Amino acid sequence: MAAFHHHPSTDLRRLFHCLTIASFLSILCFSLVYLLTRCCESELTDNSEINVPTPEFLVSGAGWPYGRNGTSVIKEVTTTSGEVVFSGHSGLEANSSGKEWTAARRLPQALIIGVKKGGTRALLEFLRLHPDIRALGSEPHFFDRHYARGLDWYRLKEGMTVAQ
Ligand SMILES: Nc1ncnc2c1ncn2[C@@H]1O[C@H](COP(=O)(O)OS(=O)(=O)O)[C@@H](OP(=O)(O)O)[C@H]1O
Incomplete structure (x- = not known):
């Protein structure tokens, strides 16, 4: 071996x-x-197209119309699954539709977030009944489709006009 x-x-x-x-x-x-x-x-x-909110924006809430003149409160709501924007104002004379709005364009004060067929539209329609709440007719799809366009695009969406 x-x-x-x-x-x-x-x-x-x-x-x-x-x-x-x-x-x-x-x-x-x-x-x-x-x-x-x-x-x-x-x-x-x-990706320079995406406008990331600055810390100043997040901390100060610049562009967010809470308690602007000490008496008014603007209520704005956006839903996502679809988003729909609400904006409203208390303490103002109402117009023929029961709401009065000036030309200030604001970001929404609240968002409704939901999956497709989650019932966000129904919630929106119920909230819309409140005289101090205003909503966009159509969903802007800012967060899921148009985020890269930035906050200015969002603010200038038709229907984002709120009272001041
Ligand atoms: N309270 C309550 N209870 C049960 N189901 C409800 C309720 N409110 C809304 N719905 C149903 O939700 C469906 C619409 O959801 P969305 O508004 O999210 O639709 S969408 O995804 O934005 O198109 C839609 O379902 P379909 O009719 O099957 O399309 C609504 O009927």
């Missing part, structure tokens, strides 16, 4: 080759992961 013995230097050489290949593969993997994460990051941050 023949017994084969490897020379120690041959074993060492094999071990060295294995380690070299393993190191090379590790570096390759890390490089690929790094490159991929950098690409994704830049895709997310370099």
Whole structure:
């Protein structure tokens, strides 16, 4: 019966080759992961079309008409599944439709969020009955379709006019 013995230097050489290949593969993997994460990051941050709200906007609520003159409260609601905007104002003379509105264009004060066929339209119609609440006739789909157009587009949507 023949017994084969490897020379120690041959074993060492094999071990060295294995380690070299393993190191090379590790570096390759890390490089690929790094490159991929950098690409994704830049895709997310370099989209100049998307207007990310500034911290000042979020903290101060600029553009949000809560308690503007100390007496009035504007109520605006948007639904998403569809969104529909409500806007209203208390303490004003009503027009023939029971609501009075001036030309100030505001962002909605509230959103109704719901899945398709979740009954958001019914909720909207019930809320619309309130004289201080105004709603868009059609859903602007700002968040799901037109977000990249920015808040100005949203604010200028027909029907976003509210009392002031
Ligand atoms: N209170 C209550 N109880 C049970 N079901 C209700 C209720 N209110 C609305 N609905 C039903 O909800 C469906 C409309 O949902 P949406 O307004 O979300 O529709 S949409 O996705 O925006 O088109 C619509 O269902 P379909 O008639 O099957 O289309 C409504 O009948």
